[in-house]
Amino acid sequence: MPALQRPAALVTRVSGACAKAAGGWVRSSSGTSSSPSRPAIAAKHPYQVDLKAGKRYAWCACGHSKKQPFCDGSHKTATPDLSPLRFQLEEAKSAWLCGCKHTKSPPYCDGTHKEEFIQKAELSGQP
Numbered sequence: 001m002p003a004l005q006r007p008a009a010l011v012t013r014v015s016g017a018c019a020k021a022a023g024g025w026v027r028s029s030s031g032t033s034s035s036p037s038r039p040a041i042a043a044k045h046p047y048q049v050d051l052k053a054g055k056r057y058a059w060c061a062c063g064h065s066k067k068q069p070f071c072d073g074s075h076k077t078a079t080p081d082l083s084p085l086r087f088q089l090e091e092a093k094s095a096w097l098c099g100c101k102h103t104k105s106p107p108y109c110d111g112t113h114k115e116e117f118i119q120k121a122e123l124s125g126q127p
Helices: none
Strands: 003-006 009-013 018-021 024-028 047-051 056-059 085-089 093-097
Touching: none
Parallel strands: none
Antiparallel strands: 003 009, 009 085, 018 024, 047 093, 056 085
């Protein structure tokens, strides 16, 4: 698969096609759904993580994982039509991964969490 150029490192998509949902690009495991699920807002901030070269990562795209920003499989019951974005870096780097799940450049934060609709929203799993 082709590598996508990202600042300071190359990122390779490991699997799947992407679908536009809720203002950002997320992987869709089913193209037949008439009303796609919207990701839950897991956090109103990004997560700073140290990513290792060659390791496969699964970024949570549904917002329901208890291991944010990574997937724990919660999408299987919470939002079956959303699946994680799997990626692998060719170079190690520190990165800010999206916590609001509405980024336009997944899995990386693009600042969308600063927008009013995110800041006023309830967080996933909280009243």
